[in-house]
Amino acid sequence: MVDPKVIIRMGSHAEKYYIEKTARYLDGIIVGANLFEATPGATATLLGKKLNKPYYIDPMTYVYGRNLNYIKSPQGKTRELDFKRSYRRLSEKLSLPFISALSKDSRVTPKDFEGDFNTEECCKAVMEYQLNRIKENFDEDPEYKEYAVGILGPASIYAPYFYIEPNNHDAWMDLVLLLAKVSADLKYDVPVHAIICTDEAMLDNTNFLVKLKRELIKTGVEGVWFWFSDFDELTSGVEKLKAFRSLVEDLSKEIKVYNLHGGYFSLSLCKHGLTGVSHGVGYGEKKSVVPVIGAATPTVRYHLPDFHKRLGVPAIQRCFDSLKIKTPDDFHEKICGCVVCKGLVSKDLAEFSLFGDMAYSTPMSKREAQTPAAAKRCRFHFLMNRIRERDELKQKKIERILAELDAVEEKWSGQVSVKDDMAHLSRWREALA
Ligand SMILES: [Zn+2]
Structure with missing residues (x-):
């Protein structure tokens, strides 16, 4: 170990x-x-x-x-x-x-x-x-x-x-x-x-x-x-x-x-x-030897701590009701309690959407893009979570890691908006066991 x-x-x-x-x-x-x-x-x-x-x-x-x-x-x-x-x-x-x-x-x-x-x-x-x-x-x-x-x-x-x-x-x-x-x-x-x-x-x-x-x-x-x-x-x-x-x-x-x-x-x-x-600071958990040329700056999505994966903000929001998340406190307990999330989602649960803030970057822009402020929040929230994940892994035995993967599957099962985003959990569980 x-x-x-x-x-x-x-x-x-x-x-x-x-x-x-x-x-x-x-x-x-x-x-x-x-x-x-x-x-x-x-x-x-x-x-x-x-x-x-x-x-x-x-x-x-x-x-x-x-x-x-x-x-x-x-x-x-x-x-x-x-x-x-x-x-x-x-x-x-x-x-x-x-x-x-x-x-x-x-x-x-x-x-x-x-x-x-x-x-x-x-x-x-x-x-x-x-x-x-x-x-x-x-x-x-x-x-x-x-x-x-x-x-x-x-x-x-x-x-x-x-x-x-x-x-x-x-x-x-x-x-x-x-x-x-x-x-x-x-x-x-x-x-x-x-x-x-x-x-x-x-x-x-x-x-x-x-x-x-x-x-x-x-x-x-x-x-x-x-x-x-x-x-x-x-x-x-x-x-x-x-x-x-x-x-x-x-x-x-x-x-x-x-x-x-x-x-x-x-x-x-x-x-x-x-x-x-x-x-990297907000991406780069995989990389190709063939460079991506001419691609638009990717949107920095929200790292969902339970899934250890980045998701779009609206997909997560759609689960709030059935996960019984009604207040900022519920959010900090059930989604993320990092300093970034506590600072941003402080008065109203709707503030969570600031992680996915979109705007036209210039009057000529045809499509909305994530605002630099939203990308920055997502990156810091991701880094704070990665540091926490590392610190917790130091203490956890493998049995506990596996049990957590099971618990997350159970907690989110039946959530239609994220069901395609959680298939890795059972594969990880099997490969780590
Ligand atoms: Zn957070």
Whole structure:
């Protein structure tokens, strides 16, 4: 049994506000190296000086092994499609084979590491980037130079990693494991962790999972962070959930195991050995390796604590009568009593609709969108609940977690407006038992 850690992933600097406000409750912060290169000064100051929290820098090496068009956008006056500056800068710092991928406009593949390619140099560059990136930034700035000496280093560093493609998984897995082994052999003072990134479909591939468990331990890494692309705890079937649990259970006997993009189900796996989960401030409990391009900003829905899932506000409101929720006090007792909810739903139950406030953002807008204030409330309410969930999980035995899932099903059964939103509860129960 492990005390689970919640590590928040900062997706943009706009999210800094949420992280600063909740930092004292969090176990750590993780940022992508591309965000670091887009805004080096602000990121270094936040992680190295302001927060004083364990931090991790995801080296994002996998993007150079994907279709490179995903990291292009219109650049300069001509608006010609070219590599985003942050990824170009990152490739220069990570060196080979990342720079050459961009100069040839040809993605990195396992072949790049064959022959006389210096894999050790590659691992060194990627890990020393993480070790020194913040300090380097302070060194460059005369105003902050004096701080550079006492700067906190990352809590652990990641070996270079790539997306293990399902249709060529042996070659990619061998490469990722090689990179993990070479990195671990460099014997840094900071723990070296691997990121295992592949498709969620691989959770059905027993041979793959058996090999992964066996070979990962041999690399000598002290931890692993899983990222099963598109693995969604809320919609996955019991077999996939169980396969994930079994990975966690088996590997955690030897090394630390994290889920890079997970939610409450993963967090509950602390009872089966999981060390921690990371996710964003209001989303990101699952993630695809294929970026979502051009999608509208999603509405931040209300995290219903009982379901550990986000729902639309009206669907929840429709249950109030039959759940006998008539006053703000009833609401705090039966739905959520976090500081955000107590502050917002204080005089009248109808104030709950402020979590779903919609408005036309400009007079020209064709559709209403969630107001920034409503999105902010939803995010803080979510973060407060995640912190509470983590704290409660530390005390709860697995039997209690299972009993609660049963009780929630019973409490909400017969509620037509949410019946399609609770199917995960029984699957989680089965997979956790
Ligand atoms: Zn709340």
